[in-house]
Amino acid sequence: MTATAPDHLNLWLELLSFPGADPMVAIDSTSLGEEAEDRSLMRASEALPTPLSDTRALMSVAELGTITAEPTDPVPGSSRAELLTSLDDSALDALLETPIDPLLSVQVRHLGGALARATDNPHGALSEQFSVYMFGLPVTEEAAESITKKQADLALTLPTTGRKPVTFLNPSESLADALPEESLLRLRRLKDERDPAGIFRGNFSTFG
Incomplete structure (x- = not known):
């Protein structure tokens, strides 16, 4: 779907692993277009098994955080982001062949659009079409070490460019x-x- 998505449609793939629950996959989407057009652009998702829920609906900008259930209060977290040179079969295999534990989520984010246009900001245009964001909850020192190792191991299996968006830097970077x-x-x-x-x-x- 991302290959044909217009600039006003943005799509994320989420791999989720909540304690005590089966692993899940989610597709997050936002659009500034018309609802009927966007559902048509996402018709390929109808070939997937019936989802546990489909929360796509018209919403205000203030509600955007609810799409991925972003917390509204501070919470501990350990994250790592990478920009990808491609999202081919080998990259997908690397993401899907092993469980993401101890991570809570792995997001593959569709970029492009305005982010890829020429700009005079310090970072410059993002020529990469995808990024991956890996997140875990470091509730103990052992959990923190395990999360950091999993993030590093997963990054090594992916076709990363070696640079990152400024807004995704973590304290070790x-x-x-x-x-x-x-x-x-x-x-x-x-x-x-x-x-x-x-x-x-x-x-x-x-x-x-």
Whole structure:
């Protein structure tokens, strides 16, 4: 479906593993188009087994977080994101051949659209068509280590580009994992010129 999706339709594949429940697969979608057109564009999903639920409906922007049941209160989490060079059969095999435990979810996110267009922001356009986002709940130190290892092992089996979107960096990463060297140098120069006292701060230092 992603191969023919117009810019206004976005699709995610989710692999879910909740404690005490059978593994599940979900398709998340958002669109700025007409409902009838979008259901037609997603007709291929009708060939799948009958879903446990189909919550597709018109909604406001304020309700978008409900699509993936995003928490509204702070919760502990350990995440890792990668941009993919492709989503071919070998990549799908790597995602599906083993359980995702101890991860809670693995999301394959469809990119493209406005993200792929030329831009003058520090990151530049996203030429990659897909990203993968791996998330777990580090409720204990042992769980945290197990989650980190699973994320690393899964990333090694996927065709990743080696760079990441800035908004998906985790605490163990830095802006150098997301931005080209020339962008980092420009940001450092601007920081020195406009904010030498370091008043404005972010989660990731331009010098880190």
